[in-house]
Amino acid sequence: MRILKKIFALLVVFVLACNVIACSSNNTANTSNQTVEENANVANENEETVETTTDKVYKIGTLQLVQHAALDNSYQGFVDYLTEKGIKFVMDYQNASGEQSACETIAEKFSNDDLDLCYAIATPAAQSVMAHLETTPIIASAVTDPEGSGLCKSNNNPGGNLTAASDLTPVDAQFDLLVELVPDAKEVGILFCSAEANSKIQSDLAIESAKKRGLNATEYTVVNSADIQTVVESMVGKVDVIYIPTDNVIAAGFDTVATLCLENKIPTIVGEESMVDKGGYATYGIDYYELGKLAGKLAERILVNGENPGSIPVAYLEAASCERKINVDTAKALGLKEE
Numbered sequence: 001m002r003i004l005k006k007i008f009a010l011l012v013v014f015v016l017a018c019n020v021i022a023c024s025s026n027n028t029a030n031t032s033n034q035t036v037e038e039n040a041n042v043a044n045e046n047e048e049t050v051e052t053t054t055d056k057v058y059k060i061g062t063l064q065l066v067q068h069a070a071l072d073n074s075y076q077g078f079v080d081y082l083t084e085k086g087i088k089f090v091m092d093y094q095n096a097s098g099e100q101s102a103c104e105t106i107a108e109k110f111s112n113d114d115l116d117l118c119y120a121i122a123t124p125a126a127q128s129v130m131a132h133l134e135t136t137p138i139i140a141s142a143v144t145d146p147e148g149s150g151l152c153k154s155n156n157n158p159g160g161n162l163t164a165a166s167d168l169t170p171v172d173a174q175f176d177l178l179v180e181l182v183p184d185a186k187e188v189g190i191l192f193c194s195a196e197a198n199s200k201i202q203s204d205l206a207i208e209s210a211k212k213r214g215l216n217a218t219e220y221t222v223v224n225s226a227d228i229q230t231v232v233e234s235m236v237g238k239v240d241v242i243y244i245p246t247d248n249v250i251a252a253g254f255d256t257v258a259t260l261c262l263e264n265k266i267p268t269i270v271g272e273e274s275m276v277d278k279g280g281y282a283t284y285g286i287d288y289y290e291l292g293k294l295a296g297k298l299a300e301r302i303l304v305n306g307e308n309p310g311s312i313p314v315a316y317l318e319a320a321s322c323e324r325k326i327n328v329d330t331a332k333a334l335g336l337k338e339e
Contacts, residue, residue, distance in 0.1 A: 055088070056088065057089060058087065058089040058303050059089070059092075059114065059117075060089050060090070060115065060116060060119060060299075061091075061094070061110040061113060061118045061119070062078075062092065062093045062094065062118075062119040062120075062121065063106050063118070063120050063125045063129055064094070064095045064096065064122065065095075065103065065121060065124050065125045065248055066096065066122070066248050066249070066252050067097070067252070068248065068251045068252045068254075068274060069251075070246065070272050070273075071121050071142055071248065071288070073274075073287075073288040073289040073292060074141045074288045074289070074291050074292040075093070075119075075121060076289060076292060077288070077289040077291060077294075077295070077296065078292040078293070078296045079091065079296075080293065080296070081292070081293040081295075081296025081299075081300075082296050082299060082300070085296075087299075087300065087303065087304065092110075092113065092115075094106045094109075096124075096125065098224075098249065103124055104131075106128070107128040107131065107132040107133070110132065110133060110136070111132040116136075117136070117138075117139065117299055117302060117303060118133055118137070118138045118139070119138075119295065120138060120139070121140075121142050122141075122198075122248050123140075123142075123151070123196060123198050126140035126143055126146075126149075126162070126164070127150070127151065130151055130162060133161070134161070136161060137161055137162075137303075138162040138163075139162070139163060139164065139299055139302070140162060141167070141291060141292060142165075142167045142246070142248075142288070143164050143166055144166060144168050144198035144246070145166070145198065145201050146162070146164045147314075149198065150197075151164065152310075156313050156314070157310075157311070158309065158310050158311075158312070159310045160309075160310045161309055162309055163298055163302075163309040163312040163313070163314060163315075164295075164314045164315070165291050165292075165294040165295040165314075165315045165316075166314050166315065166316050167246055167272075167291055167317075169202060169246050169271045169285055169286060170284060170286075170319065170322055171209055172212075173284050174209075174243070174271070174284050175206070175209035175210065175212075175213060175243075175269075176284075177283075177324065178241060178243065178269045181267070181269070181282055181326075181336060182241045182267050182269075182336065185215065185240035186215060186240055187215075187216050187218070187238065187239045187240045187241075188210050188215050188217045188239060188240070188241055188242070188243055189217075189218055189235045189239035189242045190206050190217055190218065190219050190242075190243050190244075191221075191232070191235070191243070191244050191247075191250060192219070192221060192222075192244065192249075193222050193223070193224070193248070194221040194222070194223060195223060195224070195249070196247055196248060196249065198245075198246065198247075199246075199247040202245035202247075202271070203219055203245060207219075217243075218238075218239070222249060225249055225252060225253040228249075228250065228253045229256050232256070232257055232260045232261070233260060235266070236260075236264045236266070240266075241266065241267050241268070241269060242257075242261065242268045242269070243268075243269050243270075244257070244268060244269070244270045244271060244275065244280070245271045246271035246285070251274060254279070254280065255278055257275075257279075258279025259279070261279075262279065262330065265334055267282075267330075267334050270282070270283045270285070271283065271285055272286065272288065273285055273287075273323065273325045274288075276327045279329075279330055281334065281336065282324070282325065282326045282327070282331075283324070284325075285322060285323070286317050286321055287322075290317060290321050291317060297315070298312060326338060326339060
């Protein structure tokens with residue numbers, strides 16, 4: 001009898017233990033399901049946030065100083081980057097055709113358009129929008145030295161409502177190229193527009209680079225495109241080679257420069273490749289399409305990430321993006337090195 005009671009007691013304990021385990025297991029399952037549900041809710045909230053960001057259509061105004069290949073590429077790279085990233089936008093593209101008064105008119109228009117962002121291509125364009133847009137985020141492109149041009153308080157910490165993608169060109173490396181390709185040159189003429197602050201900055205760098213190499217450098221300036229022919233003609237017989245920085249006025253009127261230089265057998269070392277394509281001799285310069293994409297990255301940070309442009313340092317292309325390019329036809333016509 002005692003044995004039966006013990007067996008019965010053991011059975012009762014076993015059943016109770018199973019119930020406890022089962023309840024514990026059910027509670028664990030419920031807790032796990034609740035966590036999954038909570039995670040699912042969080043995931044849904046994140047998805048809604050992403051959709052809101054992606055679906056927003058941003059209003060962007062672009063002011064480009066003048067139409068020529070380098071600045072056109074800077075615009076196209078910017079547009080392509082935003083498109084590739086799925087950032088939706090409506091673009092109001094305006095070209096000032098090289099006229100400062102037009103820059104002012106367009107900038108004033110933008111000040112009334114409630115833009116999410118303004119993209120200014122070239123220093124005069126950036127200076128105009130800065131004067132009219134006090135709170136709208138601005139990205140400047142094709143600007144050599146934003147700080148030196150008075151666009152921001154510092155390239156490292158711009159402040160205000162502007163940041164930039166700089167087209168600072170490797171002037172010293174370009175003079176290495178000049179010495180290599182035109183080894184007999186002694187007199188260098190530096191041709192640029194006096195109205196462009198960027199060009200003056202590059203000219204100063206060019207003079208220093210020339211001195212380091214024992215070359216004499218003289219500045220020859222134009223006020224606008226109408227002066228190009230007269231100024232280039234005045235250089236004939238005085239210079240052995242012409243150096244041209246990334247100057248918008250000269251780039252836009254480069255056909256005249258190329259024609260006169262070929263007629264008078266004067267090689268040109270230029271700041272960027274679009275001038276080589278038009279008959280310039282050679283360059284070691286940056287890719288303006290990549291510069292536009294770099295500006296697009298800055299736009300993404302401002303529009304999508306909500307960063308303040310004034311806290312974003314001025315961006316520069318890596319040296320690896322610079323390319324050596326020689327116009328073979330021009331080289332043959334001048335009797336100079338073709339590669």
